[in-house]
Amino acid sequence: MVWLDKFKLNKGLSRTLTEAGYLNPKEIQLKTLSRIIGGQDVIAVAPEGSGKTTTYIIGILNRITRGYDDAPRVLILVPDKERVEAVMQQFDQLKRNDTIQIVGLYVTPGIEAQMNALADGADIVVATPDRARAIYLKLGLNLNKIDVLIVDDAEDMVKQGLQLPVAELANSITKSQHLVFTEVLHAKLHKMIDPFMKMPAIVEAEELEAIPLNTHQQLLYNVPNFRTKLNLLNLFMQDDELFTKTVVFVNTRVTAETVQKSLKHRMRESVVTINPLSYESKSVQDVAEFKQDDTLKVLIIANENADELDLSGIPFLIHLDVPEEKELFINRIVNNGDDDDTLAITFSTDIELALVKKIEQASGKKMPLAALPDELVIDTDKKEKEAPAEKPAAKSKKTEPVAGEAFHEKKAANSKTYNYSSGTKAKMNNKRKH
Structure with missing residues (x-):
């Protein structure tokens, strides 16, 4: 055997x-x-x-x-x-x-x-x-x-x-x-x-599909949090000559609005969204309208608007969020033409790496991991930002009780540093002993 x-x-x-x-x-x-x-x-x-x-x-x-x-x-x-x-x-x-x-x-x-x-x-x-x-x-x-x-x-x-x-x-x-x-x-x-x-x-152990799909070239950027994703996207968009047309995919229309506001500070009216959450956000009806307007640089698409898209001829496809449905991601990055000048870029936090692995397994291709740019600002969590620079000095131990204090040191007898046997536990919980 x-x-x-x-x-x-x-x-x-x-x-x-x-x-x-x-x-x-x-x-x-x-x-x-x-x-x-x-x-x-x-x-x-x-x-x-x-x-x-x-x-x-x-x-x-x-x-x-x-x-x-x-x-x-x-x-x-x-x-x-x-x-x-x-x-x-x-x-x-x-x-x-x-x-x-x-x-x-x-x-x-x-x-x-x-x-x-x-x-x-x-x-x-x-x-x-x-x-x-x-x-x-x-x-x-x-x-x-x-x-x-x-x-x-x-x-x-x-x-x-x-x-x-x-x-x-x-x-x-x-x-x-x-x-x-x-x-x-x-x-x-x-x-x-x-x-x-x-x-x-x-x-x-890697178990990729034996016959890999024909996809656009890919890069993976592993970042700590969403704020750093926005920083990286803004850093990329500073290069107007390289990033002439970019489609950015996010999971929800709420995120799409956040991304549009973040980019608008610098790019003004060249950022648009399909079916935005707010009427104040500049929008287009479809990808074709975005392609035809040379003044538009970035198109934001939420997965809530996940209709079939014609992404041909767009040089950069950026997944700011990794979608839960791997098929949705793969359909966007499959190369249906012979001449491929499109680069598919994925931003992923640690939590999203499991979704990335599923996509790699289904497509039969690993996403090459790219180094983060030196100029990128790594955003810290809010709790870390608000944390004081130094901890307050610890109170000195008192040898005598002080009136008004509502706490005391735990007795050694009350410290739980042991495990009971199963029989004892059964008795203590009024259970039958086995």
Whole structure:
């Protein structure tokens, strides 16, 4: 059997994989399974549909051969309820040992049923970070015996703002193997996972279409935020001789109005929008009208006006926002002519890089990453701007109590620096002991 020969999986699991239709390992499995089985921390970067979830399920089922331990051994964190159910369904498809108990935790009315399920016994917990953290703080989730912590769809965790519960759960586990699966790897994701990863192996797998589409030349600019996108666009538009005609794509008409106001300070009446949000904004009916008027330099189009467009002959196509629908993006950059002088430029934040990867996978082409110009002003977040230059000096510790102060130092007995056993937790929550 292929799986048995390549990875030394147990015979029962190898047979189950073959019967389930997994005849040959995918690229991500060839690159990561041996490391996972060997106990190494791994960051696996691969596109949607490449087999990331199957990879860690195989690794777990190869490790856990029997169930009914007194506490969970594996904690899998996923972004939402749908992913919890999908992962559990895939476990059911591949596991043949009915003694292995899997419990799903996600936000739903009432928390008692999920705590009861944990008290009855769980070997593998698949959970959203916020619900797992809530049950942990209620002493219903025992993390003392977690051997493997898995963060799946990690880029979506960052996108949904779940970094804090992920970090708190990871820090509450004393010792375990850490596996992170993501479509993209960027600075915000590193900030979430770096504190608990231990010298991880970073493994990347690309699954582009075998026959790439014929597209315009492309460039990708990775910027930190929307304000920096506007700065970069304004910087480009200063070169009137190069950027003679430019179409700028954004996701909404609200954004289109913001972009038009930003460019209008310098370009005045040479910036127009199709179907603008405000009647005060200068507009055109279609792309043909923009092409025919030599006084117009920039046309802004919102995805809300995503009719079929004739973009031929326009030298620059700039996606200020990356659309959710990859087909919409690809239709704009496909080169239908032999003579191609059009350059398609994409501005992307870290959060949008996952959409860029989907576009690359579908088009069969990587977007070359361009260096940001030295003259570009990198805008900081509003919170950073308003932050004081220096922190106020910390209050000196007082050796004597002061009248009127409404706080006191926490007693050592009240500090939570421990985990209860699952049996104790069940008793404390008036649950039946398992």
